[in-house]
Amino acid sequence: MLIVMKPDATQADIDRVVEVIETLGFRGHAMPGENRTAIGITGNRGAVDPTHFENLPGVADAIRVTKPYKLVSNDLKPERSAIKVGNAFIGDGSIAMIAGPCAVENPDQVFAAAEAVAKSGARFFRGGAFKPRTSPYAFQGLGEEGLKILAEVRERFGLNIVTEAMDERGIDLVDEYGDCIQIGARNMQNFSLLKYAGRAKKPVLLKRGLSATLDEFLLAAEYVMSEGNYNVILCERGIRTFADHARNTLDLSIVPALNRISHLPVIVDPSHGTGHNYMVTPLARAGIAVGADGLIIEIHPCPEKALCDGAQALTFGQYERLYEDVRRFQKIAAAELALTE
Amino acid sequence: MLIVMKPDATQADIDRVVEVIETLGFRGHAMPGENRTAIGITGNRGAVDPTHFENLPGVADAIRVTKPYKLVSNDLKPERSAIKVGNAFIGDGSIAMIAGPCAVENPDQVFAAAEAVAKSGARFFRGGAFKPRTSPYAFQGLGEEGLKILAEVRERFGLNIVTEAMDERGIDLVDEYGDCIQIGARNMQNFSLLKYAGRAKKPVLLKRGLSATLDEFLLAAEYVMSEGNYNVILCERGIRTFADHARNTLDLSIVPALNRISHLPVIVDPSHGTGHNYMVTPLARAGIAVGADGLIIEIHPCPEKALCDGAQALTFGQYERLYEDVRRFQKIAAAELALTE
């Protein structure tokens, strides 16, 4: 059930509707738009009787929703969302470039990368302090010590920190030290973690699972949002298929598909999405060409010495050229968009 | 690194080797076999120098291991493992039948199912108190209340309880109320959860992820075992493919593949593996024919009223016939095995 308020509805009208929803034992989510506010209802198992709302002041319409997702949907919020991460936005029309090493290894490696990222004009820095590794015997990340290094990156270079959390304690720590909580592909349907992230203060960057359909991906975002954290960024990072020339199959068609249904920003990860250095730049271009709001790119001062995923890391020089390239592509894409609107 | 002890090595010899391993900053895992004990070393990032061990009393050999997994491997433990779950075994040569409803809905539904399961001669009861649902708005399970109902099933019917945990609190609760901690397919690479389960007292039933390769599946088990919980049961429950006539594609070839590499018991879940009532019995037969150690089967007193996954639940009558069938199949399979050995 979706309550659409009139353009001239007051805050008191909105509060009243939410109050009625809560009296019924459900939860109301007011989503202000440019022209009007919509209020989603969650917590109901079956249909809600629209007559509860239709005659309340300020209510324009009460719509039954049949799609399995509500809060992610642009039925609820037709304007696209720009998500504030630290002091910059993802989804505001510019390319959100998130770059940095796969894993935080030591201060020297991180600061060298951060200097290159800051110099390029990017606003976001990535780096993992908690690493989800297939083998328990592989390097698992520096943990809190790594987060402290990342916090120093923010101080010294003015970059906003995007970093992964794998459990509740990790979310608490990233909420404290970082600017954006990354939920990895392998945790995309870790529903307890999604709910916990939904109660965190910082925005969530949610990576698509290796075998997640579009509906499952959006419903994972819905899990976070249904707990009250509406700041979710979606990330396509490749799916698992039979194809063996790349580590994963980057599924760029999901970008227009998500944009058709959801107001959330969508970024593309061509580093994990391909697993090969030589594929990262072409697929980054393609990601911007297809309409993504940003990119997440792995770089390393010395890729062949990386403790994790070195085969896909770009050198600083490769990264700078990539960023210049995609900015040029995006300028045309934006000009074209302006023409068609 | 794997330390193979001589057949006549004493417990003191074994303790001494483990002590040396720990002095080096690693962890030693003594795995007693029929004729000799092997000791796995974990926690090392690179190669360990075998000369630390070769001259210790009772040591037969120190072998470098190149496979990514150690503790799951039958290089370490050639005899197949029989895992004790409550007062019965999984992997002891008989069919381990784990039956019950998808979700714990209420005491009546659960006790009716438990009565049918106990009557059939099965020793294990399944039922979810915490449900991983694709949508946050679907029924999420009764939680601790549900676990209490399951604990009552053990008291009244003498069945051993297998039930899913989705987070650390859930593992603590299942450790308290249940007999076996199920880790679901969507959490197969929730590495924090796997490590936590590795410190629990109860055995772990680990379901294969929807897009997990054999190596990833075994390494997930290795995560649990590397923390000291060696009681892991593997479960094939279908993978995600393009095929659309079943909910998942049950990959029975993984049963002989796992048995060739690992000593852990393997069971098959034809309920989730197919998603259709009419497929459950044929695929259950096939699972036993291919060499699985057991089955996990969803039943419901009234499938069409189930709160979750009703389409795949068997009626009690269907379940009883299925169990009779597979026992007959297993008798031949066992006779054949005896002939070929």
Place this chain on the structure above:
Amino acid sequence: MLIVMKPDATQADIDRVVEVIETLGFRGHAMPGENRTAIGITGNRGAVDPTHFENLPGVADAIRVTKPYKLVSNDLKPERSAIKVGNAFIGDGSIAMIAGPCAVENPDQVFAAAEAVAKSGARFFRGGAFKPRTSPYAFQGLGEEGLKILAEVRERFGLNIVTEAMDERGIDLVDEYGDCIQIGARNMQNFSLLKYAGRAKKPVLLKRGLSATLDEFLLAAEYVMSEGNYNVILCERGIRTFADHARNTLDLSIVPALNRISHLPVIVDPSHGTGHNYMVTPLARAGIAVGADGLIIEIHPCPEKALCDGAQALTFGQYERLYEDVRRFQKIAAAELALTE
């Protein structure tokens, strides 16, 4: 459109209906059943007006069919089909065992295999004279010379010959020398070849394509049948997925799914379906347990010297044990079937 005749309809009634169908520019396919004949109409692009038929003598009903397949469907022919191949049947309730080498290499190899097959009691012999190889530089088969060797196998050992054709000339030759035309997985949607096979005299064994859905598989059979050759045997031989422990993923759930919709016999190929010698016997057992009508098994006098697919070929001894095994399994399956009917 499906015309169902009354139980007491005469041959003249049936001929009359077919005549009317042809007058309308379509094609009629009379399929006699145990109690009554049904007549399928093909060649129509849109709906056919049922009033053309409803008042003709002997007509019980004229049913609009919405499924994309007609002639394969058990709506048209509720009794399961037993297909005569040479002097034996596939689909008559016994296990149809088709065994032999992957490729016809030379008379010695073939006759040695044929002797083992005949001795085991099997009625069908396989062996490829035309080999679909991924590389143009791999052994492509002996061609007509190979077919002559196979024809000699029939003479000397009384076995019925199942062998692949890859093009129209191949179909003509197999129609001449063999007993059953195999269409390989890579040609499952070679629609020109399917139509040509539909005009051949010999029955067709149609292998499922590597990425074929159930509907596509049945419609490929429909292509053959729509040309008048109603003798089609379906064969599951593994699909392409991400899983890498076997060469393909044998999808046994398609056996009950096909049996629910179609009257055509279904056999299973665990040799190509797994690609590993050690998996063939367990998956063969599972194939029979799941309800398949037969098996197609690769054997070789000396697997390590095979010109093609040696890794999956069984020795003669392994093959004999496999056949004994599955006969025991099938005896129970048949007994169970009798009980449930």
Place this chain on the structure above:
Amino acid sequence: MLIVMKPDATQADIDRVVEVIETLGFRGHAMPGENRTAIGITGNRGAVDPTHFENLPGVADAIRVTKPYKLVSNDLKPERSAIKVGNAFIGDGSIAMIAGPCAVENPDQVFAAAEAVAKSGARFFRGGAFKPRTSPYAFQGLGEEGLKILAEVRERFGLNIVTEAMDERGIDLVDEYGDCIQIGARNMQNFSLLKYAGRAKKPVLLKRGLSATLDEFLLAAEYVMSEGNYNVILCERGIRTFADHARNTLDLSIVPALNRISHLPVIVDPSHGTGHNYMVTPLARAGIAVGADGLIIEIHPCPEKALCDGAQALTFGQYERLYEDVRRFQKIAAAELALTE
């Protein structure tokens, strides 16, 4: 085996090497490059002794090739191939735009589309006279009548005709009426057809199979080339995966992967690759951004009335905007390429 000639080798030297190859019973394929000619040897089953060639006049080197493909490889021919189709090139650095309806329905529909394509500045026209349809009861194409309409398009609009052949007769007809023989995805491993196309005069546009790996795709091209037709264009058109938001998953990462190994041009089909009108333009942009040599795009004067695949056809207006877009993208891509070289 690959014979690399010296830069100053004469035609007589080359002929001599080919003669020796043929004397040995193999086949020689001379591939002239910018600086030197390389000669591939095919037809050998095992290794060829390099001493046959090393001392012949003009020979620089005789290299053993371990990759399964030879003629497609840029080891043999380092310069990228530009393939002449009618009076224009595919792979010459400009965007090869191939546009037209899915199926040839009637002259009016075709000429309307051809007028739009010619007006846009494209040089190639597509349209199917033989349609590979999943169901035998779907529209199968107009056959030779359709090819005559396409030939008239060439006369009236100066466009080069790309059209599918499904069997040998079809190849003969396309060789007569068309300019480029398309082999569809479902026939990518129809090896008899590939060989026959290898003996045709016209170039071949080979579509990737729904479940083809990169190696299988290149080896299919190798089948065509090994018969002497070196004019092959590769086409990515989407693979089959679990994802259900698009008809296929367009795998753009194969473009840089193919370009790294092979000298053949690669084009992208975003129409079949997505199956949805609204996805075609974004994925076309992405295809050019990732480095493809061209696009194949379905258009229709009236998509909602198309006899086949109307859901993915663009209107003429959508097509014109798409073409303008991708030309702008390509200009930057070319400028970037110039910078990085």
